[in-house]
Amino acid sequence: MLILTATGIAILAVMALALARALKADTVYDRILGVNMFGTKTSLFIAVIGFLGGRPDFLDIAIVYALINFIGMIAVLRFFEYTATDDALKINSTKQEQL
Amino acid sequence: MSFIVDYYNYWIVVFLMMAGFYIVISANNLVKKIVGLNIFQTSVFMLYISIGNVSGGSAPIVADGITRYSNPLPHVLILTAIVVGVATTSVGLALIVRIKRAYGTVEENEFEDKDDLI
Amino acid sequence: MFEQHSPVLPIILPLIAAPICILLGRSQLAWLFATFISALGFGISIGLMLTTLDQGVLSYSLGGWEPPWGIEVRVDAASALVLCVVTGISSLVLVYAKESIAKEIDSSQHTLYYTAHLLCLAGLSGILSTGDAFNLFVFLEISSLATYTLVSLASDKRCLTAAFRYLIMGTIGATFILIGVGMMYMKTGTLNMLDLAARISEYDSSRTLNTGLAFILVGVSIKLALFPLHMWLPPAYTHAPSAVSAFLASTATKVAVYVMVRFIFTIYGAEYVFHTMGMDTILLVLAIVAIFKCSFMATVQSNVKTVLAYSSVAQIGYMILGISLVSTLGLTAGLLHIFNHALMKGALFMAVGAVLLRTGSVDIKAFQGLGKQMPLTMAAFTIAGLSIIGVPLTAGFVSKWYLVTAALEQQEWTVAFLVLAGSLLAIIYVGRILEAAYFKNPAEGTTYKEAPLLMLIPLWILVFANIYFGIDTSMSVGAADTAAQWLTQPSSSPATALSVNMGGATQ
């Protein structure tokens, strides 16, 4: 039980970090990366709290999370096919200036 | 102290609702308004689910060895409300697409200048 | 065998007819079918009203689950009265719509128009007959979503922004109602209206219940376009297709007024709302400001549809005024005005739609000289306009009369005076249009034909109704009076349970 709690807290911490990345990202790709990591960790977290609450039969929700996260990612990528990616060039040049 | 333990959930939910409400009424961009509307509604859903929660309870699906279940009624109501929410969102977004095509902008102040929106 | 199910039929008939319309595909068929269903609903509603007045409140438990566990459909005199208005206007508008939308809506979307109209009708009927607070929210949203669609069907691009604004405001209103219902549920543990009433009366005053009521009232006020929250209404009614304006102006806001009455009188009880919370003064002030501000706005518009839209907001002020007088007579006046205003606004918007069809414009300039060119349409417009002003022998006079009497009964001399003064403004805004129609010459070389018969018939039916209910008031006043009595003294309403399981079939 204790170890499950510890794992849960660790995953929650990772979620918080991923969220921080998504909230405060310097490139849009970083933001997507944070969101993606957040999504996968969320489905793990649901699996863990299923065990913590003693009702592990609700894992269906974790599956839905994984699935929806994937679809969301693809939709985001499709979005980038449409809109110009001048972000990347801008980021390259700001990075250049920093160096 | 028990006062805070009793109510913290409601207070944060109220804060979230108001954040969403603020976005709806202050945002200039129509898409952002819709996002705000969604945040507002989702937070109201949380209020309902908080009402139905029973501490020490379990999800309202019968299982062996569980004696206390959370209240299923708010869950049912919110299932319906979520569907209503997504229906409104999709119609709103469709309107935005048409507005963009007709006016060339989705910024509220821009087409209000252009057009005699009473 | 359908008699025992009659309370639920006005809701589910249009609800099931809407998808059938889509499957029918052809717009002619869809029109015939939708009109038939709507007329059927009207017939059932009249039957319901007669039964209710005769035998008392009809209750029908859906799924056979007794309330408060299941959802109850509950038809009393007030719901039956407004139900008759809604289904009746809907049938007339559908007849009218065929010619009207031919020009205003793209032909590929006619079937969608009829479907959305039926969905809206189903939603409105559901709001009127349900006895469950959350179920009311669901039907409110069905009708609202259909309404946004209907408004946005017009070919003018401004209908899009109008519909969007309506959508945002309407959804905020609905969400407020949802918050309010949640707070009521939190304190009482039930959603059935009667059960809520019983349990709320156990509390003297509760902060949560007060807040819940405040949110519900604000939410409903948005839906019914009470004065400071009315900004969505004028653009929506102006830019919607004429048939839609006629339908919405005479039904949607009325239903919202009904919802407000329901929450105030049935659920919370007049005592709680008016004495404990002191809502009557707020409503009274807002109603009077609405009457004057919006009547004034109506006098300065050049678009006739906008004039009528502002006039609607002002007329809603009269209804709220009746409610806020806190008396049976006041409530009677309010309900009566719901009925009468539907007749006149429906007729006015239909007449304007006919003008739009022929002249292609609804600017006040387009009306110049129409008195001679479209005599039937303009005669109808004139009579309905006189009714709005409140000239004797029209329906409008009756409701104004009752309002003034109710105000005098409460010794509210100023209110009575203000009601009369508001009518003066109505004379101005109606008069301007009539002046253009009868005393100005048409622009040179323009001749317009009279409106098609299919539009004139429903228009004139409404006009005759305006005159009929202005002379023979026994039916409308009788129903409104019974409804008001049942609402203010819930114990006086006889109840009949219409349930198969309980063996209580009425026959």
Place this chain on the structure above:
Amino acid sequence: MILESISTILLILGAFFSLTGAIGLFRFPDFFTRVHAASVTDSIATILIIFGLILRTDFDLVTVKLLLILVFLLFTSPTASHALAKSARHGGLLTLPEIRATKKEDCSS
């Protein structure tokens, strides 16, 4: 008992890898290295944690569902990372060494 201790070890390792990945999200210098840190640890942490949980089940439907989640995540997460990195590359985002190189070219020219 043995199963449980193995499960404990797996869960601890999984949690550890998740945390390292999350830290890598902040500490690495450019986007491509960050993707690398995130996606690799994501996969290994998922495998470890799911297997840690599987050892705690009674090997019934729950186990199957857990395996399904594992399959799902193992397919989708690396794919998404791959597609993301590819998009970034396609969009013109450069790695740090490349930026340095172009910088040098700029200076020399």
Place this chain on the structure above:
Amino acid sequence: MTELIDLVLLGMLAITALRIIFLKDLFAVVMLFGIYSFLSALIFVNLDAVDVAFTEASVGAGISTVLMLGTLALTGRKEKTNNHTTFLPLLVVVITGAALIYGTLDMPPFGDPDNPAQQHVAPRYIQDSPQEIGLPNMVTSVLASYRGFDTLGETAVVFAAAIGVLSLLGLPKHEKAAIESGLKSHLVLRVVAKLIVPLTLLFALYVQFHGDYGPGGGFQAGVIAAAAIILYALVFGLPMATHVIQPTLLKALAAIGVLIYAGTGFASFFLGGNFLDYNVLASDPVAGQHIGIILIELGVGVTVFAAMLSIFYAFAGQAERANIQ
């Protein structure tokens, strides 16, 4: 533990909401909204509302986000800085918030089993529904039977939304000779998608029919099935998807779903019960309930699948058209 997780998640939600207020990049706003939706679904799981979490995750984070992204592709990414005064909205929000806080001060404590909400109507659902309806999932029992009329309304709402979107945007024309679309260059993605799509459809079927026993039901299943086709359309392009499931078929399906639901209600008319009374559908009431619930869940599933997918088609069709020009 529940309270602790609740608090942490609520904190994350608050930060996300605040960030959304100030962000001008709408693309980021929509992504953060996806996170917001995910987080609230987590809260629902944590507060035992598994069915709600299921729906919120698939609808809020899935469908809504995809539709919002589709809209952004057509309307542009950046919110322009506005010169509106922010004072008035702030005032309105503060007053509303203050009213709500005032309302909370009299509320029953969070999570207390003696709250009025837990006392009056709910105990019957919890204690008697497993016998009266015969299903372990009380949410399904209440949703489909006790409050089946609400759910009929909900189905009508979805149908109305589909009608609204179709009238506004129209369905994409079914063209075989389509332009290049889809994520052509992502080979790995295309292979994985081919694996995932059938798996997801299978999962949707499971959710549809397992909803009586676990979290899930017609609504969730419809959304997941639609999500599978949406994934297909995203990866392989809209024309491929419309080739598999034609838009006109979807329109008919959306109508048929509502008819299945309402038809079940009418069936109980003719068998002598009240509208939506499933007891009369079979000789044994519990068996009747079961038949009724399966039928109406099917109706819900069909309508939701068709409506969600046709809404997506309408948006994607617009995006595709904009892309050609």
